[in-house]
Amino acid sequence: MNITSTQRNGFAAIVLEGDVDLSCSSALRKELLERTFERCDIVVDLSRVGYIDSSGIAGLVEAYQGARANGTRFILAAPSVPVLRVLRLARLDRVFTIVESVEPVPAVAATPGESLL
Amino acid sequence: MLPPDPSGAAGDGPSRHLDLIAEMMAAFARSQDVEATLRLGLVRAVERLEAEAGSLFLLEPDGSLRCRASVGPVDVTGLRLAPGTGIVWRTVEANCPQRVGDTGRDPDFAPTIDDATGFITRSILCAPVAAGPERLGAIELFNKRGGHPFSDADLGLLQALTASAALAMINARLLASLAEQEMMQRDLELAAEIQRAMLPPLQGEDSPVHGVNLPARGVSGDFYEIVPLPDGRIAFAIGDVAGKGMKAALLMARTASLFRCLVKREDGPGRVLAAIESELHETRLAGTFVTMVAGLLDVDTGRVVLANAGHEPPVLYAKGRFVEIEGGMPPLGIDPRLFADGVPETVVDLDGGALYLFTDGLTEARGVVGGVMLGAAGVLGLLDAFTAMSAAERLQTVLHALGGAVTLRDDVTLMVVEDRTRPPSSAVQRLFPARPEVLAEIRATVAAALAGIGGGAEVVEACVLATDEACQNIIRHAYKGGEGDIVLHVSREDDSVVIRLMDFAPPVDPSKIVSRPLDDVRPGGLGTHLMRSVMDTVGFRPPPMGIGNLLEMVKRIESP
Structure with a gap:
């Protein structure tokens, strides 16, 4: 898995590439929690993730909770088919704010829990 | 006063x-x-x-x-x-x-x-x-x-x-006296190292004969030999020298080198054993003796000629049954007159199966829990659980399984002689270290196995996800992040894909593994829910010989 972190439209944009499993989920969690701690609005680009398991999902859930506590925004962008499948299996597609396109992030993002898909 | x-x-x-x-x-x-x-x-x-x-x-x-x-x-x-x-x-x-x-x-x-x-x-x-x-x-x-x-x-x-x-x-x-003891200990360790260096090198995956040795401690009395002959046949031997310490170690070294030398000169394992007996008699190592099986595999026909001098009977596994190969002579090194008429030979047809040879360190290994001897039946029970593995991996797996589950009092040596004329198993069974870095390889192995077994993209995706989640549980909860092994088994049984994951960790209480209520949004506890969602059945089964944990997951290929 590759993680790149950039700024996009005032969001901290975290781009994930490859497989997200137990071997790298702690690196993802660390990155997400750091951005959350800095009270950034976060968008996670999941378009190039080939596989994600529960350990990766757990990191996303934790960051989502942190953002909610902060009152910041946490958005999942363009999840690939495998990611969307696992999100649905876990019924988390109803919890996360999910947007179809990575760019541009809407100036006024949807409220948490409202999927734009 | x-x-x-x-x-x-x-x-x-x-x-x-x-x-x-x-x-x-x-x-x-x-x-x-x-x-x-x-x-x-x-x-x-x-x-x-x-x-x-x-x-x-x-x-x-x-x-x-x-x-x-x-x-x-x-x-x-x-x-x-x-x-x-x-x-x-x-x-x-x-x-x-x-x-x-x-x-x-x-x-x-x-x-x-x-x-x-x-x-x-x-x-x-x-x-x-x-x-x-x-x-x-x-x-x-x-x-x-x-x-x-x-x-x-x-x-x-x-x-x-x-x-x-x-x-x-x-x-x-x-x-x-402490310094002297330390010096003796170093000598003993060096001797043990030299001895291990004398064992045959690891055989290639394609070799039909493999052996493994797990020394209990100090110098060993166990040995095995694998000697390919110029005519394509493979000579092999397993032996155990009675007694402990340096004397047994030296006798072991002598017997093993005699075998390597004589097997090229004498025709047939019976003659080889008789020749070793006569050489050992010359050196007169009173108070010790050697139990030994020598054999010769004809790779093309799958037939083995065996001669046994006082050793545990080899066991043939063929067509789902284990059969002990009885018969033979007393141990070597006791009385050369016993061997005056040579050593009888037995011809065994491997019949698509495999012949197992072991030393009593294996059968006498005692379970950590209960202290009951594993026995030949226990050893065979373990081997039976891993028949779909390659021979070399099967031996390693049995040793790894034993490593965590039994107390070794003696060295353990185990050999397999496999029939290469048998059709390969359609099931896939492999041993992996329980580490997050190998999860990608495990997922790839499941996907590749299913390509051979059959099952659409949805079945593959489900099995890959469920296996990954189950392996995570083993790494995180069974081994608690420590060293360990995972055995992956993928096979087709009727209209279903069966995935079995075995570990050698202390038994897990299945009642403690619960699916998280989905309304409760929090990290963790998701894995078991995912496994149950994508597979038709998920459950623990009794592990072979009660060692470790066995999780079985089934996915039907044709939806009803």
Whole structure:
């Protein structure tokens, strides 16, 4: 898995590439929690993730909770088919704010829990 | 009993010698050469107690006392005293200090030394050098200057000195014996290393014969050999030398090298064993013997010729059944007359299966829980669980399974001779280290196995996800992040894909593995829910031989 972190439209944009499993989920969690701690609005680009398991999902859930506590925004962008499948299996597609396109992030993002898909 | 102190001096306690006692204790504590310090102590004691002369006697290995240092007008260093001679012997034998005010009135006083040297002994103060009951020698002082006898305080000082001397000597001896033990241990470790280096190298995956050895500790009496012959057949042997330590190790080395040499010369394993017996008889290693099976595999026909000298019977696994190959001779190295008519051979048709050979270290391994012997049945039960694995991996897996689950009292050696004429199994079974980094490889293995077995993209996706989640649970919860193994099994049974994951961790309580309520949004606990969502059934099954945990997940290929 590759993680790149950039700024996009005032969001901290975290781009994930490859497989997200137990071997790298702690690196993802660390990155997400750091951005959350800095009270950034976060968008996670999941378009190039080939596989994600529960350990990766757990990191996303934790960051989502942190953002909610902060009152910041946490958005999942363009999840690939495998990611969307696992999100649905876990019924988390109803919890996360999910947007179809990575760019541009809407100036006024949807409220948490409202999927734009 | 000591005679009363004739000086009767008040305030003359040993406390006034505290400076000397402290000096000598410090000297003994940092001494590299205890005897030199003892000599210094003797000189100091003679000075401080105003004696005319003094001697240090130490017990020799032959039981005599020898003078190791001497102060005074006459040097008696090197003098030997046979047991029973004089006041010094009385001190050592009684292990109790002696004070003689007037030698003329003590019947035990031996004037021989005075006679030989011209020295006139009037009074004696002698204290044993001893640590508890262990006697090491004595320090003897002669003639207090000024004509007085030695006092209680004098005795107190001498006893304080001999006590620290004794401690220093015992310490030095312990250190020396420890160093010797360490050297012996290093020798033994080196011997064990050399021995392991003599075992055959790991065979390639395509070899039909494999062996593994797990040494219990120290040098081993087990061995195995794999020798490919020029005509394409493969000779092999497994053996166990009775007895322990260096002697058994040397006999093992000799027997193994005899096998390697003779197998190229003699025709058939029966003749090889008879030839080894006759060579061993020449070397006469009384008190030890060797149990051994020698065999020859014809790779093209899948037939094995076996000869057994007192070893555990090899076991054939074919068509789902285990059969012991009985018969054979007594062990090698007992009586060559037993082998006068040679060793009978048995021909075994592997029949698409495999032949297993092992040493009793394996069958006598005891379970950590309950302490029950694994037995041949237990070993076979384990082998049976891993039949879809490659032969080399199967042996490793059995050893890994045993590693966590049994206490080894002896070396374990296990061999397999496999029929390469058999059709390969359609099931996939592989051993992986339980680490997050191999999860990608495990997922790829499941996907590849399903490509061979059948099942659409949805089945593959489901099985890959469920296997990954189950492996995560094993890594995180069964092994708790520590070292371990995962056995992955993927097969097709009727219209279903069956995935079995086995670990060798302590048993997991399935009731504690619960699916998280989905309304409760929080990290963790998701994995089990995902597994149950994508597979048709997920459940723990009794693991082979009760070792570790076995999770079975089934996915139907054709939806009803």
